[in-house]
Amino acid sequence: xxxxxxxxxxxxxxxxKASKVTEIDGQIVGTIAxxxxxxxxxxxxxxxxxxxxxxxxxxxxxxxxxxxxxxxKPLALINPKIISRSxxxxxxxxxxxxxxxLREEVIxxxxxxxxxxxxxxxxxxxxxDALLARVMQHEYDHLRGVLFIDYLxxxxxxxYKKHLAxxxxxxLDIDYPISAxxxxxxxx
Ligand code: ZN
Numbered sequence: 001x002x003x004x005x006x007x008x009x010x011x012x013x014x015x016x017k018a019s020k021v022t023e024i025d026g027q028i029v030g031t032i033a034x035x036x037x038x039x040x041x042x043x044x045x046x047x048x049x050x051x052x053x054x055x056x057x058x059x060x061x062x063x064x065x066x067x068x069x070x071x072x073k074p075l076a077l078i079n080p081k082i083i084s085r086s087x088x089x090x091x092x093x094x095x096x097x098x099x100x101x102l103r104e105e106v107i108x109x110x111x112x113x114x115x116x117x118x119x120x121x122x123x124x125x126x127x128x129d130a131l132l133a134r135v136m137q138h139e140y141d142h143l144r145g146v147l148f149i150d151y152l153x154x155x156x157x158x159x160y161k162k163h164l165a166x167x168x169x170x171x172l173d174i175d176y177p178i179s180a181x182x183x184x185x186x187x188x
Pocket of ligand 1: 097142
């Protein structure tokens with residue numbers, strides 16, 4: 001297991017739709033282990049594979065560091081699919097390890113049903129609510145090339161334009177390793 005650089009907004013891989021995992025091989029298992037370690041090192045509670053340079057449909061979630069969610073187990077979701085979303089929506093403040101120092105409220109469905117394959121390629125379905133549903137929807141978006149800032153209105157986008165430019169130019173102090181250039185992509 002090792003801590004690997006996290007891709008940041010501006011990196012092409014974050015805008016590319018990730019491809020499906022067809023086989024759990026050593027590279028996939030190793031990447032998932034690295035994703036957990038990299039996420040925890042950066043104090044994150046969710047991380048998608050394209051955030052560590054692998055354009056595959058995988059994300060990891062561990063909300064147990066958050067107060068009130070200590071009993072929640074870490075999960076690795078392979079080829080996830082949101083089957084249904086609740087009609088009820090709620091605003092929750094989101095952040096993203098690929099977009100450091102920017103947090104804003106986003107409105108999304110409160111609950112979801114999501115199916116996925118675990119590391120043994122066994123299909124599972126989970127009913128997720130509140131914070132867990134939120135993290136999963138955020139990570140699910142990553143696998144489709146969508147970032148949470150895409151949901152901000154034009155005024156907000158304007159407000160953060162300079163900040164995003166700073167991230168893209170690597171002119172921000174970030175206390176975890178990030179990718180070296182915008183072309184960063186291990187697997188094309
Ligand atoms: Zn994110």
